[in-house]
Amino acid sequence: MRKQISIIGAPMDLGQSRRGVDMGPSAIRYAGVVERLESLGYTVEDCGDISIGKRERFEETSKVLKNLKAIAKACGELCKTIETEVKRERFPLVLGGDHSIAIGTLAGVSRPYKNLGVIWYDAHGDLNTAETSPSGNIHGMPLAVSLGYGDPQLTSTGGYQPKVKPENVVIIGARALDMGEREFIKEKGIRVYTMHEIDRLGMTRVMTETIEYLQERTDGVHLSLDLDGLDPNEAPGVGTPVNGGITFRESHLAMELLAESDLLTSAEFVEVNPILDIQNKTGKLAVDLMGSLFGEKLL
Numbered sequence: 001m002r003k004q005i006s007i008i009g010a011p012m013d014l015g016q017s018r019r020g021v022d023m024g025p026s027a028i029r030y031a032g033v034v035e036r037l038e039s040l041g042y043t044v045e046d047c048g049d050i051s052i053g054k055r056e057r058f059e060e061t062s063k064v065l066k067n068l069k070a071i072a073k074a075c076g077e078l079c080k081t082i083e084t085e086v087k088r089e090r091f092p093l094v095l096g097g098d099h100s101i102a103i104g105t106l107a108g109v110s111r112p113y114k115n116l117g118v119i120w121y122d123a124h125g126d127l128n129t130a131e132t133s134p135s136g137n138i139h140g141m142p143l144a145v146s147l148g149y150g151d152p153q154l155t156s157t158g159g160y161q162p163k164v165k166p167e168n169v170v171i172i173g174a175r176a177l178d179m180g181e182r183e184f185i186k187e188k189g190i191r192v193y194t195m196h197e198i199d200r201l202g203m204t205r206v207m208t209e210t211i212e213y214l215q216e217r218t219d220g221v222h223l224s225l226d227l228d229g230l231d232p233n234e235a236p237g238v239g240t241p242v243n244g245g246i247t248f249r250e251s252h253l254a255m256e257l258l259a260e261s262d263l264l265t266s267a268e269f270v271e272v273n274p275i276l277d278i279q280n281k282t283g284k285l286a287v288d289l290m291g292s293l294f295g296e297k298l299l
């Protein structure tokens with residue numbers, strides 16, 4: 001992986017209804033992300049936070065795409081910031097914020113690649129559109145948007161689409177998929193390791209298969225890690241917790257195997273909500289996982 005990391009905060013909370021996730025980037029910084037990565041030999045530049053435009057929250061226009069305009073605008077800005085860092089040949093590490101920011105992240109990281117791979121580490125598929133969403137919350141839609149499905153104000157982020165092809169996506173940790181998402185997955189042939197496969201095959205095999213699969217077909221890989229992919233016992237500070245999740249150990253193993261593969265070209269850690277958290281446990285967990293992802297060894 002590139003030895004120079006650019007940290008970009010995206011304090012977004014408009015993609016869902018629980019306040020506080022906009023403080024996620026601060027919580028991750030307090031947990032010592034910069035020092036942790038520097039201790040591993042990286043040069044780290046904290047680019048600060050992009051601006052989100054909270055006041056537009058009140059210009060509610062649609063119940064099926066809540067805060068659409070403000071989210072589209074912020075994602076456009078995030079995309080531009082990331083593109084600048086990519087041009088500087090730095091590794092973009094984005095801190096969320098709710099998962100709707102992935103629309104901007106993927107728009108920002110994907111342009112140089114013909115076949116960007118995406119690992120979506122999440123309890124959810126985030127494959128809804130306005131038609132299938134049970135909530136109208138855009139944080140349940142960013143993967144669909146990045147595949148080219150959804151409102152044009154979102155899919156057009158960065159001025160090109162799609163950002164990712166369905167065959168280059170691997171979802172890991174899924175255990176709460178809406179009906180429309182299940183159909184979408186089958187129709188598009190997206191590779192998914194649900195909790196069932198993680199239990200059955202073990203994380204080593206899940207990650208080995210994922211890495212081999214992406215190595216064969218992609219020219220860069222983005223990790224989009226939603227902290228709710230982990231079990232709520234390990235990650236209590238998330239807005240949409242789902243029981244029966246990936247453990248702390250399994251997640252560290254997954255990060256270590258990714259580090260070993262040297263496959264990643266960008267990453268983001270999202271949905272850390274300090275208001276719902278217990279003494280920043282989830283923020284600290286995010287930094288611990290980053291440690292493993294960037295090559296920390298036990299011995």
Ligand SMILES: NC(=[NH2+])NCCC[C@H](N)C(=O)O
Binds near residue numbers: 098
């Ligand atoms: N990034 C997330 N935590 N997404 C949760 C999405 C929950 C549900 N599928 C919805 O569309 O509302």
Ligand SMILES: [Mn+2]
Binds near residue numbers: 123
């Ligand atoms: Mn999720």
Ligand SMILES: [Mn+2]
Binds near residue numbers: 099124126139
């Ligand atoms: Mn998510």
